[in-house]
Amino acid sequence: MAVCAGKTVWSFMFLLAGAVGQTVIYPFTSTCAVRGSTVTLPCSFTPLKSFNEGGREVPLKIVRVRWCQNHELCQGTTPSVYDSKSTKKDSNYQYLGDMKTNCTLQIRDVQERDEGTFRFRMEVNYTAGHFTNRTGVTVRVNDGTKMRIISSSEDKKFRGNETVTLLCTSLCTFHQLEVTWFKDGHALSETGPSLHLSPLTAEDSGNYTCALKASNKTLSELHSLQVEVEEKKGEQKGQDKNLPLVVGVVFGVLLAVITLILFLFIIKRRLAAAAEDQRAVGGETEQKYPDNIYSSIQEENLQQETSHAVEDDSYATIQFNHSQQKHRHVEKAEDAVIYSSLAS
Template identity: 55%
Template sequence: MAVWDKKILILWGFMFLLAGAVGQSVNYPRNVCAMKGSTVTLPCTFKTLKSVTENGKEVLIKINRVVWCPNHLICQGSTPSVYDSESKNNNPRYRYLGDKNGNCTLQITNLQKEDNATFRFRVETNRGQATFAGPPGVNVTVNFTQMEIKTESNGEFKRGETLTLKCNAMCTFHQLEVTWFRDGNALPETGPTLQLGPLAAKDSGNYTCGLTNNSITLSQPYSLHVEDEEEAGDVNLPLIAGVVVGVLLAVFTLVLVLCIIKRKQAATAADQLQPSVEGEQKRPDIIYSDIQHPAEQEPQEDISYAAVQFKQKNQARPAAEAEDGVIYSSVASRG
């Protein structure tokens, strides 16, 4: 049996070469890398013969069956397949987006470990010479690492600038269904690239990305800080004004308190001086005269005092009144 299988492989290999020689072919990408849990599309087109000649007659080619299979050279017979147009039990993760007229595109959703394989497309027609599988196939690699956000700039930006964030899976992939988050909240933008700008303060935050409905691929956060000079000025102006007003109020209050204290001190001092003033008013008048040293005194005129007493007849006057009746007079003589 092994020898027979080997002969079949050789035969089909020869048919591959023959198909290429007569214009039958399958075209698809050689390598595709995608994240586990993502959806990947394998673009594919094919060409087959329109007709063949048998016994001198032209026979039109009709496609009866198309097949996608993993890790098999020719996908013939009962070879396990991921899609078979004649089967009703195809795995729903594998969706055929093509037709039987030249489009053979296959889409794989929720990519898993078993999808690390080489997928090939096979066409079966009503004539053997127009039936073939297209080499070399698509080599699919499944990546199990986290997504990564990449950008050419650091996390510090000014208001009005622009920023592009790329959700990278460390390999080439197709139709990556990405969800973006800012501070844990999902953003409406999807796809591997996120465009931000013109930036404002509201754009600041921690950004993450990951495959839609696949939390294990969530990237490490990218921290973005936007310096908004205009908003910063609007915030600081009232603060500065408040500080100035507060300082002025404090100075005014201090001056007012000092004035009140000074007035109270002046009133207290006035109260303390008031009794002595009243006492001085009640004391008899005192006449002060300058007393100079004899040496300093100017020569004065000689003054003689004489007392003249008048007595009234037949009247007796008290001694006190008599004393009041004494009149002093001064007699000045010039030396």
């Protein structure tokens, strides 16, 4: 009996010390989430470091952490949405904490089944050191709520180089959102709940909207943003200083173009002159052929005349010989007559 009574008193003292030394803190005890969104439940805890046993301090160590839904103590065989000792993990529930002080839980793709109260429990290497904060965090699921854009400035018109931040939110409290930002109906690359624009330029002017990445039904109303960029005097002076350089470049380009045109014109003229020379050489060649023909004809006529002359000479020679023979006969006849006369 004394032993049992001693254990009972010791357990009571340990629980009292635990109640005083152990803490689980939820920054808020209720939140609202739009269906299809991601909600984060911040949480921090302080475990009991040790306990006094027989005059000596025995250190304690965290061996298990759990999150349960709609259970006050979250102990024993109670179903858990997260259990550090379980090998089965639900991808919709991600533990962002550790085994020391952080116990934050994130719920992704929130659905109606996630509506309820979530509680955190820590367990140490001594049964009496387990602790659950029964307050918990209550999550309400809202379906079809449209998002809205809140600007860091009430102004609708901005000047260049200024800064503005647009926040995509709704009536529910969100701690982490995956949203899609649109500008003039075109999706932007940013996916966080806040859109930071700095420094503003004329290209940032337009109509902005946002919606939860998992549901386009939550598309917000238009938020207009107008940026007016004034031209600075210093920039104008700089442009005036650059004017001679621009003029010089333009003049150089024009000079190069004119030089190229003249060069092409000269080449074209030379090619045309060469073509005319070729045609002239071809004409002279054609004219040479009649001269050759004429020379050939003259040579033939000369040969014919020469042959005629030779024939005439031959004929004259024959005639001359014939005359000589005839003359000789006459002489012989005359000599015969003279001889006859003498004889008589």
